[in-house]
Amino acid sequence: MDVIALAWWQLSLAALMVVALAGCTAVARLGMGKTLLIAAARTVIQLALVGLVLEALFAAARLHWVALMALAMLLIAGREVMARQKRRLLGGWAFGIGTLSMFLSSFTVAVLTLTLIIGPEPWYRPQYAIPLLGMMLGNTMTGVALALDRLTDTAWRQRAVIENRLMLGERWQEAIGDIRREAMRSGLMPMINAMAAAGVVSLPGMMTGQILAGTSPGLAVKYQILIMFTITLGTGFGTLAAVAAGSRRLFDGRERLRLDRLSAPRG
Amino acid sequence: MLANDSLRLEGLVIGELSGVDLTIAPGEILCLAGASGSGKSRLLRAVADLEPHDGEVWLGETAQSSVSGHTWRARVMLVPAESQWWADTVGEHFLEDQADAGDLEALGFAPEVLGWEVNRLSSGEKQRLALLRAVSREPAALLLDEPTANLDEATTRRVEAWLTTRIRERGWPVLWVAHDPGQIARVATRHRRLFDGRLQVVEEGAWT
Structure with a gap:
């Protein structure tokens, strides 16, 4: 059985929901909206970089x-x-x-x-x-x-x-x-x-x-x-x-x- | 068991104190006075080798630096002004069968005190038991940092009598930090004062 492939546009749907959550926290004045978005962005960037490194490593x-x-x-x-x-x-x-x-x-x-x-x-x-x-x-x-x-x-x-x-x-x-x-x-x-x-x-x-x-x-x-x-x-x-x-x-x-x-x- | 080793400080340097030379003969009690902050406690800590310092300390023919730290401290035992208790009951702080019933009685305790919880002890009880705890390990020299600070007059006399008897019996050289001129007059063989980083000889009756 193969894993169902995930496309970036599909991930962006999940990302949109995170943005919605950030909006809700902003409305509730939790003062966490910015931190949440930065953390989410870090997840994307760090994991994408690790993915690149691992791809190269696995190939070598x-x-x-x-x-x-x-x-x-x-x-x-x-x-x-x-x-x-x-x-x-x-x-x-x-x-x-x-x-x-x-x-x-x-x-x-x-x-x-x-x-x-x-x-x-x-x-x-x-x-x-x-x-x-x-x-x-x-x-x-x-x-x-x-x-x-x-x-x-x-x-x-x-x-x-x-x-x-x-x-x-x-x-x-x-x-x-x-x-x-x-x-x-x-x-x-x-x-x-x-x-x-x-x-x-x-x-x-x-x-x-x-x-x-x-x-x-x-x-x-x-x-x-x-x-x-x-x-x-x-x-x-x-x-x-x-x-x-x-x-x-x-x-x-x-x-x-x-x-x-x-x-x-x-x- | 009579120890015949004297305690000798040779050019001891610690903190503000420089070049302390001192010999305490077996069975001799040297009382040390001085304003708070003059370095009395640090001097005792250096003699017990708890802090880095310069100079040498001798117990008889044994140099401090020639034996391991714990061996030295088991022989030259420091009793701090404020004792610490780490186990739940008093008895756990004594080595096996070392708390003698006679000693306990001399200090005003029944043998049951060994089963007491440490939390129940008053500061005066702690101080007396800490003295007994140290003395019962049979050191070869004693360093006492205000051993009666938390005690009332009657108990102070009792502890002094017990300590001086024991010190004479065993022939321990003793460095005793004290403030009370009355106490110094009662127990001291000699009397020194720390002033300006130096040890001064105090003439009979010269203290205030």
Whole structure:
């Protein structure tokens, strides 16, 4: 079964309805009409550009182009992780720790999934590799950003507790242990919740897409399960690595709490 | 168990303070006074190695920089002016079986206090229990930051008596930040004042 083609004029009908919604919000004086239209325009432009890039990438299907695309996605995700933290580690550590932990977890899990489980020919075939990595990075990014933000913010607010524990002769790992566990939990929770609600509350986007594209629901479900698992693995290991490295960086070689290594919150 | 190590500060530099040299003999209580903001607490934090600083601190033959941070702080224990409690009950903050019933009684507590919720404690109770929590870990030197600030007169006397007895028994060198001239007269072996970034010797009866 082929997918029914969509023409641009058909999309413009949907766009017209968005404009109508913007008109309604303007009438209701929500002050959101402009933001809504700009966001809608960004969707069109960004997705159209990505479409062009993917078309070219799929046509070329060369390992170095796929790797370059993956690297660009990773760096953008790393920047996003940094931007989402209220108090971030200074000196490039916020970016470095976030990016490295996402690289270690997402790339390892993606490569293993491609080579051992899905097994396309060649293994880096962009039709499989790029969407898989994209979904993993998107979720890992959220988990890592949440966990690091929680870690640095809680350490800041509970500095007196951490230091009092240090005064009693505890190691830095014990002194920040509770905070570290809390941070790891907050990074893992969204994915656990998503798995628990999958199919009951929401039909996952990828599965819906595959079904729309003509895949049988049985196969779409298998892919969705695989994706949920790989996302959980990527998010989980990424979060654990980021929090472990981030909490180490909050202490110096003498196991002193060094909050001067955090930036002041913006705004 | 008698520790015979003295605590020696050698050219300690932190914040406004420069080149602090000081030796506290085993069992000696050196009281430290000075206006608020003169750097008393920071000095204690430097001795406990909680803040980056210059200079060296010795406990007997052991240099601060030669052992790991947590090892040093387990030996040279700082009790802050305001104690922090992170678990739900008092007992969870003590190492196993370390809260001695005799000590609890000396500080005015029944043994049941270990099962109390931390939320129920008054600031004075917290302060006394924080002292016991630190002392029961058997350090080798004590740094006390206004240990009786939240206590009434009678309890202050009680805590002073308990602390000084314990300090003499164990032979700990002690750096004790205090404001009250009466207290200094009761507990101090020696008395120094922080002024203008320097340690000044205070003559007998010279404080105001």
